[in-house]
Amino acid sequence: MSAKVYLVGAGPGAADLLTLRAARVLERADIVFHDALVAPQTLAIAERATKIAVGKRSGRNSTAQRFINKQLIDAARRHAVVVRLKGGDPMLFGRAQEEIDALTKAGIEFEVVPGVTAACAASAAVGVSLTRRGMARTACLITPRSAEGEPENDWAAGVVAADTAVIYMGAGLSESICATLLARGQAGGTPVAVVENATLPAQRVLLGKLRDLPRIAQEIGPGPAVIILGEVLRQAVDARIFREKGNPRRCAGRM
Numbered sequence: 001m002s003a004k005v006y007l008v009g010a011g012p013g014a015a016d017l018l019t020l021r022a023a024r025v026l027e028r029a030d031i032v033f034h035d036a037l038v039a040p041q042t043l044a045i046a047e048r049a050t051k052i053a054v055g056k057r058s059g060r061n062s063t064a065q066r067f068i069n070k071q072l073i074d075a076a077r078r079h080a081v082v083v084r085l086k087g088g089d090p091m092l093f094g095r096a097q098e099e100i101d102a103l104t105k106a107g108i109e110f111e112v113v114p115g116v117t118a119a120c121a122a123s124a125a126v127g128v129s130l131t132r133r134g135m136a137r138t139a140c141l142i143t144p145r146s147a148e149g150e151p152e153n154d155w156a157a158g159v160v161a162a163d164t165a166v167i168y169m170g171a172g173l174s175e176s177i178c179a180t181l182l183a184r185g186q187a188g189g190t191p192v193a194v195v196e197n198a199t200l201p202a203q204r205v206l207l208g209k210l211r212d213l214p215r216i217a218q219e220i221g222p223g224p225a226v227i228i229l230g231e232v233l234r235q236a237v238d239a240r241i242f243r244e245k246g247n248p249r250r251c252a253g254r255m
Contacts, residue, residue, distance in 0.1 A: 003076040005103055006083045007090040009115015010034075013224075014199035015041035017121075022113045030079035033071060035087045037224055039200075046083065065095055069102035076108045087224075089117040093143055093168050117141075119166040122195035122226045125205050128236055136163035136232045143168040144177060156184045164230035171196075171225040174217035178210060181229075186210060191233035197223035207233070207240045 006025045011017040018026075026032065026042075029049040036055025043051055054063040054071070068084075075082045090096040090112055103110045119141050123130045130139045140162035142155045159165040159181060170177050171194060182188055188211035196204045202223060208216045210229065217225075 003080055003082060003108060005072055005076050005099075005108055005110045006081070006113055007094075007096050007099060007110060008083050008085050008113040009089040009094075009117075010038045010042050010085050010087050011116040012088055012118050012121035012199045013037070013039060013197065015039045015045075017116050017199060018042055018045070019113065019115065022115065025081070025083060025113060026085070028081045029083040030081050031075050032083040032085050033068065033075070034083075034085040037087045038085055042085070046085075049083070065098055069099055072099060072103060073106045073108060076103070076106075086115070087118075089115045092117050092141065118168060118198060118224070118226050119228075121198035122166065122193070122228055125195050125198045125203055126193050126207075126228065126233070126236060128193070128228075128232050130164045130166065130228070130230075130232065132232050136230060138162045139164040139166065139230075141166045141168065143170065144173055144180075145169050156180050159229065160184050160186050162230075164228065164232050167227040167229065170227050171217050171220050174227075175214045177227070178213040181210060186229075190229055191231065191237040192216065193228040193233055193236070194220060194225055195228065196220050196225040198226070207237045209237065 008022045008025055023045055026046040029046045031050045032046045033052050033054045034043060036053065054068050072082060072084060084099060086094045088094065100110060119130065131137065140158040142158045142165060144155045146153055167177065188209065190210040192208050192210050192213055194206045194216050206216045206219055
């Protein structure tokens with residue numbers, strides 16, 4: 001059998017942000033191994049496929065990566081079209097390289113289908129560009145989390161060096177993120193946005209300053225969230241503060 005494994009980006013949440021190429025691959029899929037946060041409407045596109053959840057979520061039981069690798073290889077020996085469906089973009093914090101390496105070693109053909117990553121979705125939700133002429137020429141996408149057995153990563157170096165930073169998987173680490181960045185010289189008044197459930201009906205945007213990040217993060221629910229940090233947010237944060245002074249009950253830091 002001439003099999004192919006597709007590493008497909010499901011985008012940030014909303015099913016209609018799936019690319020046309022991704023939708024066409026899902027329509028042809030025989031089997032789909034999907035992340036925990038993929039929308040049911042997205043999975044429904046793979047109407048004829050067997051669907052297997054292999055999601056990873058921080059602080060919850062997760063499928064071991066080596067087991068996922070083995071499942072993909074085994075499936076490719078039984079099916080023609082195998083899909084590994086990942087939230088966001090496969091090549092950004094999706095452990096795609098480990099799967100690519102395993103497939104390559106096994107001699108199995110693969111193709112990566114890009115998706116909209118959470119940083120772009122969060123930026124759109126706030127209505128603020130991550131880059132801006134004359135203000136923000138650099139943007140970094142980082143995570144403070146390290147897998148078990150890995151050395152600690154110096155994520156803060158990237159944040160303080162960039163004009164704009166987007167922090168993935170950081171809402172639950174808000175206190176340590178705040179303390180670390182302040183200790184590294186980041187100003188406490190640096191504007192911050194925390195975006196939960198970007199592109200979904202339950203989307204929320206909370207605005208404030210770095211020193212307020214632990215308090216802001218306490219308002220976030222169980223949905224996936226990213227943190228944006230940088231001067232590009234200054235106008236949005238100042239406007240929120242102005243509105244709160246005039247009507248604090250109405251605004252409460254949300255958009």
